[in-house]
Amino acid sequence: MRDFPSCFGENGVQIADASSSSGTTLLTSTTPNIKNTQNLVTCVYQCKLHSSSSFIITINWSKNLMGQALSVEINEPTSQSLSMLEIKSSLFSKKRGFKTIQMGSNSINILWDLSCANFSSSPEPIENYYLAVVVNKELILVLGDMEKELHKKMNYSIISSKNSVFVSKTEHVFGKKLYSTTAQFCGKGQVHEILIECDANPGDDPVLSIRIDGKIVLQVKRLQWKFRGNYTILVDGLPVEVYWDVYSWFFGKLMGNGVFLFQTCLSAEKLWGSGQPGGSWSGPLVKDLGQSCGLGFSLVVFAWKNE
Known part of the structure; x- marks a missing residue:
């Protein structure tokens, strides 16, 4: 991957074993009016007659x-x-x-x-x-x-x-340091509980942790320096690329949002090979993904901080 901060090695973490999913068209929603919406879940399905x-x-x-x-x-x-x-x-x-x-x-x-x-x-x-x-x-x-x-x-x-396939899920969640959601990464696979936690005690460097079904699969220390990154885990036997961008938590508005993407069947080179090195993907990249094909299942979490 070019010019993209990475905090870990290339080894993945196994969550569960199940059958794999097939590639489908990925569509994601646009950001809603957060002042009026406390929580929003958008689910996209591809269906055939x-x-x-x-x-x-x-x-x-x-x-x-x-x-x-x-x-x-x-x-x-x-x-x-x-x-x-x-x-x-x-x-x-x-x-x-x-x-x-x-x-x-x-x-x-x-x-x-x-x-x-x-x-x-x-x-x-x-x-x-x-x-x-x-x-x-x-x-x-x-x-x-x-x-x-x-x-x-x-x-x-x-x-x-x-002939219906669950293509993507986008969720806006609010919290102080804990953000939770669920996802089913393959068609008939297990529904997993996902917990995103940002622990920042006064005087300490903030730490980002992501748990799936209670098991830590990703932990990022010195988060203010590593506010963007990616890592590959295994869920239901499938490689799942995890991307995070929490720039707005530290350098944006008072009520900023972190963005987390969990994407099956998507390689880093495909994602960044089109000339978007190192830049924030929370807006344009999510929109571009919506026009792509054959990328498997996607979960996008917008985590909004409530102070």
Whole structure:
């Protein structure tokens, strides 16, 4: 890697063993209005019909002082068609329903039931819910653990398709020194708990630690000097490149954000071989990644400091 601070050797850390994932298109979200959004999770899925038509579906789970909200964005790249459903905070109390949308020649049905959903600190539910997208009577995406309840609501003529791939997750989290999220790095693999910690006692050099399922996989000392870097770990038997950029924590605004990228199937030379040596990747690079293909799964964490 050229002109990029690296704090470790080339040996990885094994987390768990599972099957590998296939390459997919990577899309990431733009930065929201942080003043209004306390927490935002954006999940991107690539889905295909049996006819080989493909769709990019973006799910935004958000939570602010007004409550929770959900938006579903459906994009058909070949026809450049775009449709969106928004369930705003004032409507979220209904927590169950369906919506039919016509997008060109495609008839789209979105069904959801969040009436019994359980949440943690994230606006994304963890259990007891479903969210589904049906295109031309073909079920192309199901989220949640209530698929049986979903099928009771649907017409028996609906075809169930399993051609959906979890492409990327972007999350904005807030904290003083601890930032947590979850990620599933391969299709049917384990859901891992990820904890990012920045421990900076008065008079001591700040230390950055990243734990996966409680196990430290990365630790950076003298963080003010090594505020950008990368390291490779192994998760579910897959090499995962970890990039961090915490420049704003020390040299930016009072409420700055660190940026962390966990990327499967992405080599450092591919990332920096296009003439971006050593620069901050928290803005332009994340945007460029959204236009790339075949990069596997990505998790992007924007960690905002609350003083």
